Amino acid sequence: MPDEVHRAQAWAVQLNAYRMGDDVWLPFAQDGQVVGDRVILGLVRVGPSAQVEVPAASRLEPSPIFGTVVALRGAQAGYDEETGEVAVKLWWEALAPMEADYTVFVHLVDEDGQLAGDGDGPPLHGGFPTTMWQPGDGVVDEHIVRVPLDVPTGDYVIVVGWYDPTTGARLTIEGRDSYRLAEPSHAP
Numbered sequence: 001m002p003d004e005v006h007r008a009q010a011w012a013v014q015l016n017a018y019r020m021g022d023d024v025w026l027p028f029a030q031d032g033q034v035v036g037d038r039v040i041l042g043l044v045r046v047g048p049s050a051q052v053e054v055p056a057a058s059r060l061e062p063s064p065i066f067g068t069v070v071a072l073r074g075a076q077a078g079y080d081e082e083t084g085e086v087a088v089k090l091w092w093e094a095l096a097p098m099e100a101d102y103t104v105f106v107h108l109v110d111e112d113g114q115l116a117g118d119g120d121g122p123p124l125h126g127g128f129p130t131t132m133w134q135p136g137d138g139v140v141d142e143h144i145v146r147v148p149l150d151v152p153t154g155d156y157v158i159v160v161g162w163y164d165p166t167t168g169a170r171l172t173i174e175g176r177d178s179y180r181l182a183e184p185s186h187a188p
Contacts, residue, residue, distance in 0.1 A: 007050040008137045010043040010128045045132045052138035054091045064179045066162050067171035069096045070130075073138075075181050077158045079147075086145040088119060088158055094133035100164040101129040102171065105178070106143040107159045116151045119143035122165075157181065 016038045017026040025037035054074030063071040074091035088106050101122065108117040123130065123141045133139070145158070161178035162171040170177040 007052075008045060008047045008128075008132075008134065010132050011046050012043055013041045015039045015041055043129065043132065045134075049094075049134050049136035050138055051093060051136065052091055052140050058089070058091065063093075064173050065095065066173050066179075069098050069171065070094055070133075070162065072160065072179060075158075075160070077181060084147045084149065086117070086119070086147060086158065088143045088145060088160070090141045090143070090160065092123065092139045092141060094130075094135055094137040094139075096135055098130040098133055100166065101131050102162045103165045104141060104143065105159075105161050105163060106145055107178075108145045108147060108156050109159050110152075110154060110156055116156055117145045117147045119145035 017028070018024075019026060027034045027037055028039050029035060052073075055076075058074040058076040060072055060074055063073050065071045071093045072090060073093050075089065077086055077088045079086050086108055090104070090106075103120055103122050106119040107115055110116055121143060123139055128139060158181040159178045160181065161173070163169065173179055
């Protein structure tokens with residue numbers, strides 16, 4: 001383990017088997033099928049809670065609060081014409097412990113609220129489940145929204161929020177279930 005971990009994160013505890021004298025990890029099998037050369041036993045939290053610095057141009061003030069558990073401190077989005085993708089960067093701060101491993105939804109919607117693309121996923125691609133977050137944890141989370149080629153040219157807005165993937169229940173924000181980023185993105 002490194003001498004110092006600067007920010008809270010989840011580390012995987014894994015089991016590997018290695019035969020002395022061989023240069024190969026031994027495989028693990030489940031129900032007679034090889035499942036790889038390691039078994040993930042679980043995740044452990046390491047490091048202290050630490051806030052993240054949000055660039056001035058990306059700060060959201062006041063910060064929208066989802067449920068009573070997480071605040072969106074900053075956001076930025078940019079459309080890449082070459083790839084047809086919208087890169088969305090979100091700065092989160094945990095305000096209270098979370099009872100579920102929530103998923104972030106990042107939707108590209110048109111002026112009528114119709115979905116044109118999405119980039120849903122757990123924060124940090126599942127690398128730091130929200131049940132491990134503690135008050136004060138800052139997390140910089142990135143999502144890619146792939147825009148289909150047949151999406152009409154127009155103005156689009158990024159909408160973000162949280163949901164429990166087991167139940168589908170969303171964390172609310174001021175009576176709504178999502179937050180619209182202020183800057184519309186122009187797509188194809």
